[in-house]
Amino acid sequence: MMNITGTGIGQGVAVGPVVRMAERLPEPVDRPSHLDPEREGERARASLSVVAAELASRGAKAGGAAKDVLEAQAMMAEDPSLIDEVTTRLATGKTAERAVFEAFASYRDLLAGMGGYMAERATDLDDISQRVIAHLLKLPAPGVPSPGHPFILVARDLAPADTATLDLDQVLGLVTVDGGPTSHTAILAREKSIVAIVGAADAASLADGDTVIVDAAGDLVVAAPTAEQIADAKARIAERAALEAAPVTPGSLADGTPVPLLANLGSADGAAEALKLGAEGVGLFRTEFLFLDADSAPSVREQQEHYTRLLTAFAGKKVVVRVLDAGADKPLSFLNDAPEENPALGLRGIRALRHAEVILREQLTALAAADAATSAELWVMAPMIATVEETRYFHALATELGIRVTGVMVETPSAALIADRVLAACDFASIGTNDLTQYTMAADRLLGTVANLQSPWHPAVLQLIADVGRAGAAAGKPVGICGEAAADPLLAVVLVGLGATSLSMSPSALADVRASLARYSQDDAKALAQAALAAEGAAEAKQAAHAAASEITATRAPAP
Template identity: 90%
Template structure:
């Protein structure tokens, strides 16, 4: 049986299924035999224990997992949640029931907000389960340990579990929920775990079933044939050899350079990115400095972190995105007003203009860090929709000492007037995650519309081509920093559409580097034309695969 989902990376795994245990049942809503004060002590103690455990797991895991788990730890001790628990306890509820109801209400609120906060909603379920387990003196939810290597199958996986997976035991991961930008997918990509997410039919898999998890083909094969297992093992060996190969700069087969850069969320990931062959940073997310804080960090605090990042990449290009926050990532000191549709509200550059002092301080800190180091700093604004916004950011950045100022193209409007946008700044970087979301009118965090979230869709590719053409005409660089760049075949198509650099999770660098080296500039353009001519995302990918096969066949025949 074949089960379809969304593959993360290009890996392959073979092994027996072990299913994640079901969640704890909903606590019974019954009156407590203890007084509210005693129940409150129980609740606060368990919340504190879980917060400390999550923080400790984050410290051990490092990287993106550290940021995610630290945020979860802070959620567990969020004053507003604790206040809500206390109110429920005053009505005579047990600590277990009060925690369940408080977290469920907050989860539903965040889920309704969409965007970044909807993604956080799933994390609340995990925290709630851990707190309730501690209250009931039960084992916390977690990954099973059958004593042998296995493929983990779950509805979804909490960040705390994904971050601590034993990679000597967990061969692959299959989830029925989630999408390519969920926390599970992000951490799986960072840890180089073979994963297929959003595979709805994974619920039919049982403990002990033998499966092949093929992330490259977005496929899980249940009860594979001997030939399928042998082919999978051959590909596993090929990938191991690829990862062991010497690291070289990204380039097409004729030597045309295509710099391969890293997407990072903290300076802590610099050493690993360089080890995996990152030629610089194509997207440095600065949100971790601001999120879950009561006040914006000082210029000095920001400067110290930016200096550490730029020092690690001395002599290399580092592209920093200024704070991408707003209504879908509420910050009390920026904009926490409720909006009915935050994905289309006061976010990105709009939120920064609304609180310009925060933008000025961030640009000042970046300029100071640039002056103190030898890296090549580029700074870009998020969520640009108009030429006027581009001019505003470019003018302010240059005024405050930024030498290279650009914008992110994440909205169809910016792509459609890319020639005028690029004429007003130094470079553009395409964020394919949001560009796909806004082009297809499909929330990238909603599994119900996952079939519309593919950057392979010709509508998205056509917009990318427009930006690439504008960059070529004006002599302005056009990078890709969305997850699309991590797809080895799509990476070639993106270069064929005019991308001059690609930025991705460091774990994807080896696959993309090897893929680019197989094709010439003309080959890349041929793959791009094939994809653009298709009617839908699946057809575009198939067309590019067919074109790639024809190129390989022609090359073999010629030799």
């Protein structure tokens, strides 16, 4: 038996034989072409066009976040700048295969050097390049194997085009050697509820046919498991199946204390699935999808149409919309195109919006119009608030433009430390645990080298959340959680114990969190929170909460 660690996506468990994904195509040989540059150019453009169409088709079939990802890849395949790079290389006598390889590699290195979100997208270019070269060489495109039986897929990494169209009747689980929690593999696995472990470096040693247990909840791949471990894993799989089949009820603790469970969404396309899985509303609607990959901001009318569609889907329910959070890992040329040495600490979020206030005014105007035309309960919040003055600015402008309920994202330690004064200037707060952890620990959440410092379980992060929860209770104002931490079933209980009044997460996590909350009372949640707060580090805090939870469960067990 061997344990391989990585980052688990979701809380699922899978058992099965390993099937490894084929290695990448070899680098094309750099040799002079026997065709003239014009003919090679026709070959290159034809293959780029075919691959772009295939990616767009896969995206349309997959829908949801996969559609956005694959459409973006299709646009990359036909990017004029990349085609110019290919043409320049063809002019020196290179083959289309070699020219495509070099052009995409050049752009890949550029993105990788930028770090953060852009570096995560570098692997997308690799996939497009491989597909184009395969088409040029009349070889099968890289893809998922089909052994004819259910299996655990093990790969160096998985391209979005493959993740989006996995046959979930055959692929029981997914393990990648590379990648992290923000890679497209992780994002799409989470959306599709695929049992996955990413960034499991030692998984490279697994061979075809090896039996493994993929335990996403434990961040673990168990190689050569014992019969007892396999039986336990199968029992957990059956438990989860029963849980998913159970009637959906509103989120609450065991003593009846309500804890609304909301959905994090990136577009209105996910509304129907979120409602089906029991979302009681939306706790974070990211509006970036309307702005990314655009040369200019969408019009007020265009935005209003999207917001109206979302609010109509959630009629009578709360919908919390975050205004545009751009900058840092999501640069927009029309918002802030000035180079910054450390963009994560520069013009990001509310700072960038103040820098280009007309964009904020138009977005708030569109949201107010959509609110007036629908029956949902619209709340609007500003990202990356660090001061009371920023809070007052946003509240005043939003109120002026017709927004009835305004709030802020607490993602910086400064906002958490003065949460009482921040909440005095607005209606609610929502804690973004991803960024709060990043800034508290001074560790880039998209940088794998400091991944060990990116856990929201760290007592320093939990203490800041407790400060905000306490301020919210004193002011009588809601404090929600909308970062990924809310999707961790045990951490969700701890967060409620720290004062969170609602939890928002990927819809696929709702069932697990709902079941976890139902096991504990308000007093239990506070006990788990205190145990975690008293620990020295993230791992110790998680262990302390688990120990406290086991003790609570043991005291309730019937006497033999």
